[in-house]
Amino acid sequence: MKKRMIAAMLTAMTALSVFGVTAMADDDELVLFTWENMFPQEVLDGFTEETGIKVVYSNFDTDETMLEKLSQAKGGDYDVIVADDYIIEQAVSEGLVSELDKDTITNFGNINPLYQGQFYDPDDKYTVPYGAGIPLIVYDPDLVDFEIKGYSDLWNEELKDQVAITANYRVINGITLLSMGKSMNEENVSVIEEAGQKLLELAPNIRLIQDDNTQNSLLNGEASVAFLYTSQVTQVLAENPDLKVVYPEEGLGFGIMGAFIPSEAPNKAAANEFLNYILEPENAAKCMDYIGYYNTVKTADDLVNPDLVVPDSVTKGEIIQNVSAEADEAYNKNWTEFKAACGQ
DSSP states (O other), X not given: OHHHHHHHHHHHHHHHIIIIIHHHHHHTEEEEEXXXXXXXXXXXXXXXXXXXXXXXXXXXXXXXXXXXXXXXXXXXXXXXXXXXXXXXXXXXXXXXXXXXXTTTOTTGGGBOGGGSSXXXXXXXXXXXXXXXXXXXXXXXXXXXXXXXXXXXXXXXXXXXXXXXXXXXXXXXXXXXXXXXXXXXXXXXXXXXXXXXXXXXXXGGGEEEEOSTTTTHHXXXXXXXXXXXXXXXXXXXXXXXXXXXXXXXXXXXXXXXXXEEOBTTOTTHHHHHHHHHHHTSHHHHHHHHHHHTOBOOBGGGTTTSOGGGOOOTTOOOEEOOOOOOHHHHHHHHHHHHXXXXXXXX
8 A cells, every 4th residue: 555655656746747846946947157257146146036036057168168068958958148249149050049038128228239239149139248348548647648549549659668468469450450440350361461561560669468467567667558458457447546548439349248048948038037137237237346347238337337337439349250261361470470570
């Protein structure tokens, strides 16, 4: 009798699992997949308190690792993913991304239009921007006798041996092209070669080419002007708020992280709720202050650290994209010759 009762209970439990208990448990859970330390715990806890949905935080090391795992899962396993712009384009092209439910994401209008309509999501169907990386010029006004307004000013002869720059070959080629009124993603090899000649003219002004801790050259007086990554801009201003930040008049070059819902996400309803939640101004400000990227939620501009807000006067921006092998070879040639001319 006892054996029959146990068997009946096991059968009933199996049936419940198949017909709904497991699904109910999933409804109370959201799997978030991104890099480490991308969300403040208070925001994740607040989402759980408001919705009853537990956030399971899973992380990857590179965008490529993320795409490989998402492909293996055939668009499943994860509910929300935050990754970089270029890899999102690949995920969309492989059919691994769902269209957003904007009837649920009622805060979608809070997004700053500057970060929308980009190459990886031109119609804003798939992604919610989650912070932007924007390399900028920073200089010491006590050491520079003129106002720097854009990339072109880096070529000023008064800055001989005073400029520190980061070491990304496409970015430096890109800002050179912007100074010429061209695209950062120029494909015409003759135009790229022209940019290479202009880069060589910049060499006498270059003091340092370095990716890590480039901001220290400003703090220790080695350089009076620097072209820095977002995190470096934030750090250098924290240590010396008297330095001046330049949003180049030729337009910004930036990268955007985007949040998206995989095509076979187990809990799409919760995913849409989560995206709506992080678009609320107070939550967006907490997130951007935490990760130190430029704020992509316009309605949070008055709440976030002002150093993470791009001025309203800036309306132009471009993201570096993949180019043809021929163009990329030309960019690499420019970079090699430029570094040699700088003695680095």
